[in-house]
Amino acid sequence: MKTLCTLAVLGLLTFMATPALAIQTAPAEFLEMENPYDPEDVDRKFLKKAGKIYKRKCKKCHGTEGDGQGSAAADIEKPKPTSFIEPGYMEGKQDGQLFWITRDGSPKTEMNAFGPGSEVNLSEDEIWRVITFMRSAFTR
Ligand code: HEC
Structure with missing residues:
Protein backbone atom coordinates (compact mmCIF):
# COMPACT_ATOMS: atom_id res chain seq x y z
CA MET A 1 0.00 0.00 0.00
CA LYS A 2 2.79 2.33 0.99
CA THR A 3 4.63 1.62 -2.28
CA LEU A 4 1.45 2.29 -4.23
CA CYS A 5 1.05 5.65 -2.54
CA THR A 6 4.67 6.56 -3.21
CA LEU A 7 4.23 5.59 -6.84
CA ALA A 8 1.07 7.64 -7.13
CA VAL A 9 2.78 10.68 -5.61
CA LEU A 10 5.79 10.25 -7.88
CA GLY A 11 3.52 9.93 -10.91
CA LEU A 12 1.67 13.08 -9.95
CA LEU A 13 4.90 15.01 -9.47
CA THR A 14 6.23 13.92 -12.86
CA PHE A 15 2.93 14.89 -14.42
CA MET A 16 3.04 18.34 -12.85
CA ALA A 17 6.66 18.89 -13.82
CA THR A 18 5.96 18.16 -17.50
CA PRO A 19 5.24 21.34 -19.42
CA ALA A 20 1.66 20.82 -20.53
CA LEU A 21 1.63 22.68 -23.80
CA ALA A 22 5.11 23.09 -25.14
CA ILE A 23 5.13 24.68 -28.55
CA GLN A 24 5.81 22.19 -31.33
CA THR A 25 9.11 22.16 -33.15
CA ALA A 26 8.97 22.81 -36.88
CA PRO A 27 9.72 19.95 -39.29
CA ALA A 28 13.33 19.77 -40.50
CA GLU A 29 12.59 21.26 -43.92
CA PHE A 30 11.35 24.42 -42.20
CA LEU A 31 14.16 24.58 -39.66
CA GLU A 32 16.62 24.60 -42.55
CA MET A 33 15.03 27.72 -44.04
CA GLU A 34 16.86 30.98 -43.96
CA ASN A 35 15.33 34.41 -43.84
CA PRO A 36 15.93 36.02 -47.26
CA TYR A 37 16.27 39.38 -45.48
CA ASP A 38 19.06 40.36 -43.12
CA PRO A 39 17.59 42.29 -40.15
CA GLU A 40 20.86 44.20 -39.83
CA ASP A 41 20.94 45.14 -43.47
CA VAL A 42 17.44 46.43 -44.25
CA ASP A 43 16.62 50.12 -44.28
CA ARG A 44 14.20 52.10 -42.15
CA LYS A 45 11.56 52.13 -44.86
CA PHE A 46 11.60 48.33 -44.99
CA LEU A 47 11.24 48.09 -41.20
CA LYS A 48 8.45 50.64 -41.15
CA LYS A 49 6.43 48.69 -43.71
CA ALA A 50 7.13 45.36 -42.03
CA GLY A 51 6.28 46.88 -38.66
CA LYS A 52 2.85 47.75 -40.04
CA ILE A 53 2.11 44.07 -40.64
CA TYR A 54 3.09 43.39 -37.03
CA LYS A 55 0.91 46.23 -35.73
CA ARG A 56 -2.11 45.13 -37.73
CA LYS A 57 -1.90 41.38 -37.27
CA CYS A 58 0.23 40.50 -34.24
CA LYS A 59 0.27 43.39 -31.76
CA LYS A 60 -3.11 42.77 -30.13
CA CYS A 61 -1.74 39.55 -28.69
CA HIS A 62 2.05 39.85 -28.67
CA GLY A 63 2.06 43.54 -27.65
CA THR A 64 3.68 46.67 -29.06
CA GLU A 65 6.87 45.86 -27.19
CA GLY A 66 6.70 42.15 -28.03
CA ASP A 67 6.14 41.31 -24.37
CA GLY A 68 3.04 39.19 -24.98
CA GLN A 69 0.84 41.79 -23.24
CA GLY A 70 -1.29 42.99 -26.13
CA SER A 71 -4.85 44.23 -25.59
CA ALA A 72 -6.32 40.78 -26.30
CA ALA A 73 -3.84 38.86 -24.14
CA ALA A 74 -5.77 39.09 -20.86
CA ASP A 75 -8.70 37.18 -22.33
CA ILE A 76 -6.58 34.36 -23.68
CA GLU A 77 -6.36 31.18 -21.60
CA LYS A 78 -3.12 29.23 -21.49
CA PRO A 79 -1.01 29.13 -23.50
CA LYS A 80 -0.67 32.91 -23.39
CA PRO A 81 0.78 34.83 -26.35
CA THR A 82 4.53 34.32 -26.39
CA SER A 83 6.74 37.13 -25.12
CA PHE A 84 9.45 37.77 -27.66
CA ILE A 85 11.52 39.81 -25.22
CA GLU A 86 12.38 37.10 -22.71
CA PRO A 87 16.18 37.28 -22.68
CA GLY A 88 17.53 34.93 -25.32
CA TYR A 89 14.14 34.04 -26.75
CA MET A 90 14.60 35.45 -30.26
CA GLU A 91 18.22 34.35 -30.36
CA GLY A 92 17.21 30.81 -29.44
CA LYS A 93 14.62 30.51 -32.20
CA GLN A 94 15.61 29.55 -35.69
CA ASP A 95 14.15 31.57 -38.55
CA GLY A 96 12.36 28.50 -39.87
CA GLN A 97 10.64 27.91 -36.50
CA LEU A 98 9.25 31.45 -36.42
CA PHE A 99 8.24 31.13 -40.06
CA ASN A 112 -3.78 30.93 -35.78
CA ALA A 113 -2.21 30.24 -39.12
CA PHE A 114 -1.45 33.52 -40.90
CA GLY A 115 0.00 32.12 -44.10
CA PRO A 116 -1.36 31.83 -47.63
CA GLY A 117 -4.95 30.58 -47.69
CA SER A 118 -5.59 31.52 -44.04
CA GLU A 119 -8.07 34.19 -43.04
CA VAL A 120 -5.35 36.84 -42.80
CA ASN A 121 -3.63 35.39 -45.88
CA LEU A 122 -0.11 36.77 -45.48
CA SER A 123 2.18 35.79 -48.34
CA GLU A 124 5.36 33.90 -47.44
CA ASP A 125 7.29 37.06 -48.34
CA GLU A 126 5.21 39.10 -45.89
CA ILE A 127 5.90 36.50 -43.19
CA TRP A 128 9.67 36.85 -43.73
CA ARG A 129 9.28 40.63 -43.59
CA VAL A 130 7.42 40.54 -40.29
CA ILE A 131 10.01 38.14 -38.85
CA THR A 132 12.73 40.55 -39.97
CA PHE A 133 10.90 43.35 -38.15
CA MET A 134 10.63 41.22 -35.01
CA ARG A 135 14.31 40.32 -35.11
CA SER A 136 15.19 43.97 -35.44
CA ALA A 137 12.74 45.29 -32.80
CA PHE A 138 12.87 42.57 -30.13
CA THR A 139 16.53 42.10 -29.45
CA ARG A 140 16.73 40.93 -25.85
C1 HEC B 1 -5.10 36.06 -31.21
C2 HEC B 1 -3.78 36.14 -30.58
C3 HEC B 1 -2.55 36.06 -31.45
C4 HEC B 1 -2.23 36.78 -32.58
C5 HEC B 1 -3.07 37.85 -33.29
C6 HEC B 1 -0.91 36.36 -32.97
N1 HEC B 1 -0.43 35.42 -32.10
FE1 HEC B 1 1.40 34.52 -32.19
N2 HEC B 1 0.93 33.40 -30.54
C7 HEC B 1 -0.26 33.47 -29.84
C8 HEC B 1 -0.24 32.47 -28.80
C9 HEC B 1 -1.37 32.19 -27.81
C10 HEC B 1 1.01 31.81 -28.89
C11 HEC B 1 1.50 30.64 -28.03
C12 HEC B 1 1.19 29.36 -28.76
C13 HEC B 1 1.70 28.12 -28.03
O1 HEC B 1 2.32 28.24 -26.97
O2 HEC B 1 1.47 27.02 -28.57
C14 HEC B 1 1.73 32.44 -29.98
C15 HEC B 1 3.01 32.08 -30.38
C16 HEC B 1 3.72 32.69 -31.41
C17 HEC B 1 5.08 32.38 -31.76
C18 HEC B 1 5.97 31.42 -31.00
C19 HEC B 1 6.64 30.38 -31.83
C20 HEC B 1 7.68 29.61 -31.04
O3 HEC B 1 8.21 28.64 -31.60
O4 HEC B 1 8.00 29.96 -29.90
C21 HEC B 1 5.40 33.17 -32.82
C22 HEC B 1 6.72 33.24 -33.57
C23 HEC B 1 4.24 33.97 -33.13
N3 HEC B 1 3.23 33.65 -32.25
C24 HEC B 1 4.20 34.88 -34.16
C25 HEC B 1 3.08 35.66 -34.46
C26 HEC B 1 3.04 36.60 -35.55
C27 HEC B 1 4.19 36.92 -36.48
C28 HEC B 1 1.80 37.15 -35.55
C29 HEC B 1 1.21 38.14 -36.52
C30 HEC B 1 1.31 37.82 -37.93
C31 HEC B 1 1.07 36.55 -34.42
N4 HEC B 1 1.88 35.65 -33.80
C32 HEC B 1 -0.24 36.86 -34.07
C33 HEC B 1 -1.31 34.32 -30.09
C34 HEC B 1 -1.40 35.21 -31.16
Missing part, protein backbone atom coordinates in the same frame (compact mmCIF):
# COMPACT_ATOMS: atom_id res chain seq x y z
CA TRP A 100 6.48 27.80 -39.58
CA ILE A 101 4.43 28.83 -36.56
CA THR A 102 3.46 32.13 -38.21
CA ARG A 103 2.49 30.41 -41.45
CA ASP A 104 0.73 27.34 -40.03
CA GLY A 105 -0.18 28.32 -36.45
CA SER A 106 0.05 26.38 -33.20
CA PRO A 107 -2.77 23.82 -33.12
CA LYS A 108 -5.45 24.18 -30.42
CA THR A 109 -4.18 27.61 -29.32
CA GLU A 110 -5.10 31.18 -30.16
CA MET A 111 -2.06 31.29 -32.43
Whole structure:
Protein backbone atom coordinates (compact mmCIF):
# COMPACT_ATOMS: atom_id res chain seq x y z
CA MET A 1 0.00 0.00 0.00
CA LYS A 2 2.79 2.33 0.99
CA THR A 3 4.63 1.62 -2.28
CA LEU A 4 1.45 2.29 -4.23
CA CYS A 5 1.05 5.65 -2.54
CA THR A 6 4.67 6.56 -3.21
CA LEU A 7 4.23 5.59 -6.84
CA ALA A 8 1.07 7.64 -7.13
CA VAL A 9 2.78 10.68 -5.61
CA LEU A 10 5.79 10.25 -7.88
CA GLY A 11 3.52 9.93 -10.91
CA LEU A 12 1.67 13.08 -9.95
CA LEU A 13 4.90 15.01 -9.47
CA THR A 14 6.23 13.92 -12.86
CA PHE A 15 2.93 14.89 -14.42
CA MET A 16 3.04 18.34 -12.85
CA ALA A 17 6.66 18.89 -13.82
CA THR A 18 5.96 18.16 -17.50
CA PRO A 19 5.24 21.34 -19.42
CA ALA A 20 1.66 20.82 -20.53
CA LEU A 21 1.63 22.68 -23.80
CA ALA A 22 5.11 23.09 -25.14
CA ILE A 23 5.13 24.68 -28.55
CA GLN A 24 5.81 22.19 -31.33
CA THR A 25 9.11 22.16 -33.15
CA ALA A 26 8.97 22.81 -36.88
CA PRO A 27 9.72 19.95 -39.29
CA ALA A 28 13.33 19.77 -40.50
CA GLU A 29 12.59 21.26 -43.92
CA PHE A 30 11.35 24.42 -42.20
CA LEU A 31 14.16 24.58 -39.66
CA GLU A 32 16.62 24.60 -42.55
CA MET A 33 15.03 27.72 -44.04
CA GLU A 34 16.86 30.98 -43.96
CA ASN A 35 15.33 34.41 -43.84
CA PRO A 36 15.93 36.02 -47.26
CA TYR A 37 16.27 39.38 -45.48
CA ASP A 38 19.06 40.36 -43.12
CA PRO A 39 17.59 42.29 -40.15
CA GLU A 40 20.86 44.20 -39.83
CA ASP A 41 20.94 45.14 -43.47
CA VAL A 42 17.44 46.43 -44.25
CA ASP A 43 16.62 50.12 -44.28
CA ARG A 44 14.20 52.10 -42.15
CA LYS A 45 11.56 52.13 -44.86
CA PHE A 46 11.60 48.33 -44.99
CA LEU A 47 11.24 48.09 -41.20
CA LYS A 48 8.45 50.64 -41.15
CA LYS A 49 6.43 48.69 -43.71
CA ALA A 50 7.13 45.36 -42.03
CA GLY A 51 6.28 46.88 -38.66
CA LYS A 52 2.85 47.75 -40.04
CA ILE A 53 2.11 44.07 -40.64
CA TYR A 54 3.09 43.39 -37.03
CA LYS A 55 0.91 46.23 -35.73
CA ARG A 56 -2.11 45.13 -37.73
CA LYS A 57 -1.90 41.38 -37.27
CA CYS A 58 0.23 40.50 -34.24
CA LYS A 59 0.27 43.39 -31.76
CA LYS A 60 -3.11 42.77 -30.13
CA CYS A 61 -1.74 39.55 -28.69
CA HIS A 62 2.05 39.85 -28.67
CA GLY A 63 2.06 43.54 -27.65
CA THR A 64 3.68 46.67 -29.06
CA GLU A 65 6.87 45.86 -27.19
CA GLY A 66 6.70 42.15 -28.03
CA ASP A 67 6.14 41.31 -24.37
CA GLY A 68 3.04 39.19 -24.98
CA GLN A 69 0.84 41.79 -23.24
CA GLY A 70 -1.29 42.99 -26.13
CA SER A 71 -4.85 44.23 -25.59
CA ALA A 72 -6.32 40.78 -26.30
CA ALA A 73 -3.84 38.86 -24.14
CA ALA A 74 -5.77 39.09 -20.86
CA ASP A 75 -8.70 37.18 -22.33
CA ILE A 76 -6.58 34.36 -23.68
CA GLU A 77 -6.36 31.18 -21.60
CA LYS A 78 -3.12 29.23 -21.49
CA PRO A 79 -1.01 29.13 -23.50
CA LYS A 80 -0.67 32.91 -23.39
CA PRO A 81 0.78 34.83 -26.35
CA THR A 82 4.53 34.32 -26.39
CA SER A 83 6.74 37.13 -25.12
CA PHE A 84 9.45 37.77 -27.66
CA ILE A 85 11.52 39.81 -25.22
CA GLU A 86 12.38 37.10 -22.71
CA PRO A 87 16.18 37.28 -22.68
CA GLY A 88 17.53 34.93 -25.32
CA TYR A 89 14.14 34.04 -26.75
CA MET A 90 14.60 35.45 -30.26
CA GLU A 91 18.22 34.35 -30.36
CA GLY A 92 17.21 30.81 -29.44
CA LYS A 93 14.62 30.51 -32.20
CA GLN A 94 15.61 29.55 -35.69
CA ASP A 95 14.15 31.57 -38.55
CA GLY A 96 12.36 28.50 -39.87
CA GLN A 97 10.64 27.91 -36.50
CA LEU A 98 9.25 31.45 -36.42
CA PHE A 99 8.24 31.13 -40.06
CA TRP A 100 6.48 27.80 -39.58
CA ILE A 101 4.43 28.83 -36.56
CA THR A 102 3.46 32.13 -38.21
CA ARG A 103 2.49 30.41 -41.45
CA ASP A 104 0.73 27.34 -40.03
CA GLY A 105 -0.18 28.32 -36.45
CA SER A 106 0.05 26.38 -33.20
CA PRO A 107 -2.77 23.82 -33.12
CA LYS A 108 -5.45 24.18 -30.42
CA THR A 109 -4.18 27.61 -29.32
CA GLU A 110 -5.10 31.18 -30.16
CA MET A 111 -2.06 31.29 -32.43
CA ASN A 112 -3.78 30.93 -35.78
CA ALA A 113 -2.21 30.24 -39.12
CA PHE A 114 -1.45 33.52 -40.90
CA GLY A 115 0.00 32.12 -44.10
CA PRO A 116 -1.36 31.83 -47.63
CA GLY A 117 -4.95 30.58 -47.69
CA SER A 118 -5.59 31.52 -44.04
CA GLU A 119 -8.07 34.19 -43.04
CA VAL A 120 -5.35 36.84 -42.80
CA ASN A 121 -3.63 35.39 -45.88
CA LEU A 122 -0.11 36.77 -45.48
CA SER A 123 2.18 35.79 -48.34
CA GLU A 124 5.36 33.90 -47.44
CA ASP A 125 7.29 37.06 -48.34
CA GLU A 126 5.21 39.10 -45.89
CA ILE A 127 5.90 36.50 -43.19
CA TRP A 128 9.67 36.85 -43.73
CA ARG A 129 9.28 40.63 -43.59
CA VAL A 130 7.42 40.54 -40.29
CA ILE A 131 10.01 38.14 -38.85
CA THR A 132 12.73 40.55 -39.97
CA PHE A 133 10.90 43.35 -38.15
CA MET A 134 10.63 41.22 -35.01
CA ARG A 135 14.31 40.32 -35.11
CA SER A 136 15.19 43.97 -35.44
CA ALA A 137 12.74 45.29 -32.80
CA PHE A 138 12.87 42.57 -30.13
CA THR A 139 16.53 42.10 -29.45
CA ARG A 140 16.73 40.93 -25.85
C1 HEC B 1 -5.10 36.06 -31.21
C2 HEC B 1 -3.78 36.14 -30.58
C3 HEC B 1 -2.55 36.06 -31.45
C4 HEC B 1 -2.23 36.78 -32.58
C5 HEC B 1 -3.07 37.85 -33.29
C6 HEC B 1 -0.91 36.36 -32.97
N1 HEC B 1 -0.43 35.42 -32.10
FE1 HEC B 1 1.40 34.52 -32.19
N2 HEC B 1 0.93 33.40 -30.54
C7 HEC B 1 -0.26 33.47 -29.84
C8 HEC B 1 -0.24 32.47 -28.80
C9 HEC B 1 -1.37 32.19 -27.81
C10 HEC B 1 1.01 31.81 -28.89
C11 HEC B 1 1.50 30.64 -28.03
C12 HEC B 1 1.19 29.36 -28.76
C13 HEC B 1 1.70 28.12 -28.03
O1 HEC B 1 2.32 28.24 -26.97
O2 HEC B 1 1.47 27.02 -28.57
C14 HEC B 1 1.73 32.44 -29.98
C15 HEC B 1 3.01 32.08 -30.38
C16 HEC B 1 3.72 32.69 -31.41
C17 HEC B 1 5.08 32.38 -31.76
C18 HEC B 1 5.97 31.42 -31.00
C19 HEC B 1 6.64 30.38 -31.83
C20 HEC B 1 7.68 29.61 -31.04
O3 HEC B 1 8.21 28.64 -31.60
O4 HEC B 1 8.00 29.96 -29.90
C21 HEC B 1 5.40 33.17 -32.82
C22 HEC B 1 6.72 33.24 -33.57
C23 HEC B 1 4.24 33.97 -33.13
N3 HEC B 1 3.23 33.65 -32.25
C24 HEC B 1 4.20 34.88 -34.16
C25 HEC B 1 3.08 35.66 -34.46
C26 HEC B 1 3.04 36.60 -35.55
C27 HEC B 1 4.19 36.92 -36.48
C28 HEC B 1 1.80 37.15 -35.55
C29 HEC B 1 1.21 38.14 -36.52
C30 HEC B 1 1.31 37.82 -37.93
C31 HEC B 1 1.07 36.55 -34.42
N4 HEC B 1 1.88 35.65 -33.80
C32 HEC B 1 -0.24 36.86 -34.07
C33 HEC B 1 -1.31 34.32 -30.09
C34 HEC B 1 -1.40 35.21 -31.16
